[in-house]
């Protein structure tokens with residue numbers, strides 16, 4: 001299987017290296033600055049599941065130089081998605097399926113509209129990963145799950161091939177028949193988890209020590225549940241309870257990728273995540289009081305570079 005990874009950031013590099021380790025051909029489609037970094041330092045990862053230093057590393061800056069691909073793992077940030085469409089088109093035109101693993105929901109309809117509904121799979125990831133100053137992946141915590149499923153017609157074969165690859169790779173890969181439900185469940189969780197850790201600039205351990213603060217995260221979960229219901233996705237009270245339990249059980253120093261970006265003074269996916277939820281709610285005449293407050297608190301930090 002040939003996997004092209006668009007965005008050799010924390011997530012893309014992690015799963016790309018794991019797939020390569022499992023025997024897949026992997027090509028990282030990168031921009032020039034990242035290509036220079038890969039040239040200088042190579043690509044490596046530190047992970048509790050085993051470190052890797054890539055002896056073989058394929059990257060390209062021009063998608064037309066890649067003859068074909070089976071799957072393009074799209075792991076850019078939400079604010080870079082539109083700018084990446086032109087890199088996806090040539091490969092999709094040659095038969096590649098797109099597997100976005102961004103957090104959020106709005107990117108799915110953008111990709112479907114721009115690239116064709118049946119070319120876009122559904123996907124998401126549970127992992128805590130970041131890049132160090134050499135551009136190497138630092139994975140912390142135990143989980144590294146990739147969840148994916150069909151969103152269009154004739155996607156069964158590529159999903160089965162991805163599942164076979166995940167079975168061989170050191171990842172917690174899982175195929176699901178209801179990827180929309182999984183996407184919304186993750187969207188609910190991430191908007192609460194990234195919202196509260198970023199707005200307070202604190203890891204989850206400190207947040208949950210303060211009942212008044214932790215309650216805000218719970219309100220965010222409940223608001224996201226209502227938005228999902230408006231879009232016909234049945235998030236249950238049990239799902240909310242499990243999301244709360246997850247926030248209670250994470251390591252005390254665990255935090256969101258948005259909070260890690262805040263600490264590094266990088267741009268934040270605020271408009272894509274919390275902004276997206278507010279837009280989706282507004283389209284269904286739903287008011288998200290807590291979400292708007294969290295969004296407003298984080299807003300000044302969204303674009304500091």
Ligand SMILES: NC(=O)C1=CN([C@@H]2O[C@H](COP(=O)(O)OP(=O)(O)OC[C@H]3O[C@@H](n4cnc5c(N)ncnc54)[C@H](OP(=O)(O)O)[C@@H]3O)[C@@H](O)[C@H]2O)C=CC1
Pocket residue numbers: 006007008009010011012029030031032033034075076077078080083084087101102103125126127128129130131257269
């Ligand atoms: N990190 C994590 O732990 C998790 C992240 N996620 C989600 O995954 C997504 C990716 O996050 P993450 O990996 O942390 O982000 P990173 O910022 O680490 O990586 C994104 C990468 O995309 C690259 N990129 C952007 N535009 C293009 C383009 N047009 N062509 C090629 N490369 C491009 C950037 O490269 P450049 O250097 O050129 O800017 C960067 O390397 C986000 O939606 C995030 O919310 C989900 C679960 C966990």
Ligand SMILES: CC(C)(CO)C(=O)C(=O)O
Pocket residue numbers: 103125126127128190193194255256257258
């Ligand atoms: C919550 C977490 C760490 C799980 O993957 C995540 O998606 C993120 O912070 O972006």
